[in-house]
Amino acid sequence: xxxxxxxxxxxxxxxxxxxxxxxxxxxxxxxxxxxxxxxxxxxxxxxxxxxxxxxxxxxxxxxxxxxxxxxxxxxxxxxxxxxxxxxxxxxxxxxxxxxxxxxxxxxxxxxxxxxxxxxxxxxxxxxxxxxxxxxxxxxxxxxxxxxxxxxxxxxxxxxxxxxxxxxxxxxxxxxxxxxxxxxxxxxxxxxxxxxxxxxxxxxxxxxxxxxxxxxxxxxxxxxxxxxxxxxxxxxxxxxxxxxxxxxxxxxxxxxxxxxxxxxx
DNA sequence: ATGCCTAACACCGTTAGA
Numbered sequence: 001x002x003x004x005x006x007x008x009x010x011x012x013x014x015x016x017x018x019x020x021x022x023x024x025x026x027x028x029x030x031x032x033x034x035x036x037x038x039x040x041x042x043x044x045x046x047x048x049x050x051x052x053x054x055x056x057x058x059x060x061x062x063x064x065x066x067x068x069x070x071x072x073x074x075x076x077x078x079x080x081x082x083x084x085x086x087x088x089x090x091x092x093x094x095x096x097x098x099x100x101x102x103x104x105x106x107x108x109x110x111x112x113x114x115x116x117x118x119x120x121x122x123x124x125x126x127x128x129x130x131x132x133x134x135x136x137x138x139x140x141x142x143x144x145x146x147x148x149x150x151x152x153x154x155x156x157x158x159x160x161x162x163x164x165x166x167x168x169x170x171x172x173x174x175x176x177x178x179x180x181x182x183x184x185x186x187x188x189x190x191x192x193x194x195x196x197x198x199x200x201x202x203x204x205x206x207x208x209x210x211x212x213x214x215x216x217x218x219x220x221x222x223x224x225x226x227x228x229x230x231x232x233x234x235x236x237x238x239x240x241x242x243x244x245x246x247x248x249x250x251x252x253x254x255x256x257x258x259x260x261x262x263x264x
Numbered sequence: 265a266t267g268c269c270t271a272a273c274a275c276c277g278t279t280a281g282a
Contacts, residue, residue: 211269
C-alpha cells in the first residue's frame, strides 16, 4: 500500500496538475492539504472517476484537508479532539482529518496541516505550539490502539539542519524554532517513526521550494512534509519516494508529493 | 530588501502562505 501526502496549494487552482499526478501514480491512499475550499467545492467527482473514495474537511479560502482512498473510509474524524468545529471557542481552522482505510489490513491515516506559525512572538506562533501539544495528546491516544497508523501531512517543521539548504537563513523562522523542533521530536519520542528518515534519510530530501527568489532552480528547499508511523506501520515500511520532479511541472504547488510504501 | 511568487476574495488592494 502506498500512502501519499501532498500540500496542493488550492485543489481547484491545481486540479489538472493534481489529477495528472494521480492518474500516473494511483497511490492507494492520499492526504491532501491546503485545499482552500468548502467541502461542497471540492472536486470529489474527478477523484471518484479515478477510483477514489473521498472525505473532506474544508473551509472557505484557507487551510482544508482531504483524504482519498481506493477502499472505503471508515470511522472518519474531522478536527483534532479539543476542537469544536465550527465553534466560537474551539478551533475553526480545518487542519485535521482522520479515517480508517478499510481492507484486510486496515490502516488508520490522518491528513495533517500543521499551522505555519510565522511570525514568531505572535499569537500565530503560540497557536502553532498549542496545536502541536494537542496533536501530541491525540497521538498518544491513537498509539495506545497499537494498530497501523500514519500521521501524514504538511507539518511546517524543519526537523534538523540537514533538512534545509541553509540553516542560518531559517533561524528566525517559526518552522525552525527550537520549540518547534522540540515539539516534533516529542512526537517521535512517543514512538512515531519519521518514514523518510527510516527508509532513506539522505540529506537534501526537500519537499518544499518557495515560489520566490528562484528557490526551485537554486534548490533552496526545505523538508517539511512528513509521514509519522506507529510501530505497527513502521514495521512494514518498504520505502519512501519524494516526487521532486513535480515541482518543475506547469502550475506547480510549492510542495511536492511524498509517498511511503508499506507492505500491508 | 518582512520583498522577490501564488491564490482567494473582493476589488482594482489585502491576507496568508513558509
